[in-house]
Amino acid sequence: MGKRKHSLNGSSEHENHEALEKRMKSKGRVSFGDVTIYHFPRKQGFVSVPSNGGSTLGMARRHLWIEKLRVDLAKTSADDQKPFAPISQKARRSILKSAGVRRILKTEERDCAKLRLSRVICGCNCGDICYSETCECILSGIGCQVDYGSFPCSCQPNGCQNGNGRKQYNPSTVEKHYCETFARINGENVGPAVLKYVGVAIV
Numbered sequence: 001m002g003k004r005k006h007s008l009n010g011s012s013e014h015e016n017h018e019a020l021e022k023r024m025k026s027k028g029r030v031s032f033g034d035v036t037i038y039h040f041p042r043k044q045g046f047v048s049v050p051s052n053g054g055s056t057l058g059m060a061r062r063h064l065w066i067e068k069l070r071v072d073l074a075k076t077s078a079d080d081q082k083p084f085a086p087i088s089q090k091a092r093r094s095i096l097k098s099a100g101v102r103r104i105l106k107t108e109e110r111d112c113a114k115l116r117l118s119r120v121i122c123g124c125n126c127g128d129i130c131y132s133e134t135c136e137c138i139l140s141g142i143g144c145q146v147d148y149g150s151f152p153c154s155c156q157p158n159g160c161q162n163g164n165g166r167k168q169y170n171p172s173t174v175e176k177h178y179c180e181t182f183a184r185i186n187g188e189n190v191g192p193a194v195l196k197y198v199g200v201a202i203v
């Protein structure tokens with residue numbers, strides 16, 4: 001019985017696959033099936049650090065209901081694609097309240113402020129040269145890093161003596177990596193022409 005069921009399923013899957021391939025060939029484009037959307041209740045987050053305040057937006061561990069939708073690409077217009085923008089604390093609080101969150105804990109605001117501060121106070125204050133006796137990074141056993149100017153670390157490439165290394169943020173390397181990854185995803189080999197087009201200097 002089990003075997004028969006298996007073979008029936010197998011043949012119907014095969015037929016479905018063939019039918020799908022035929023349809024795709026005749027239309028000459030990719031088609032999408034149904035989309036399943038899981039709806040979760042809103043909760044106060046406690047897992048993210050917003051750029052200001054607390055009262056972060058989170059969701060419950062279990063979903064409440066499931067919705068099945070048919071994808072209609074014709075309805076997806078540029079108007080639907082809103083860019084991500086930060087939501088103010090006031091707006092976050094009203095979203096939580098309107099979702100039925102009765103008690104918004106103030107402790108999250110304090111915790112987020114502490115975390116934001118700890119992210120700013122980091123790196124070493126060595127000046128141009130890092131010495132093993134005084135450099136906070138060397139003493140903590142981590143490498144130096146410079147994102148911009150003298151933040152987080154203040155050392156210069158030729159003055160850093162950190163054995164754990166020193167990293168400097170390089171926007172052109174990041175852009176080149178982005179471009180190469182993007183091209184790889186699209187199944188193309190990125191050439192110098194593409195790099196020139198996106199304004200990336202070839203290192």
Ligand SMILES: [Zn+2]
Binds near residue numbers: 123143155
């Ligand atoms: Zn450092």
Ligand SMILES: [Zn+2]
Binds near residue numbers: 135144
């Ligand atoms: Zn250093």
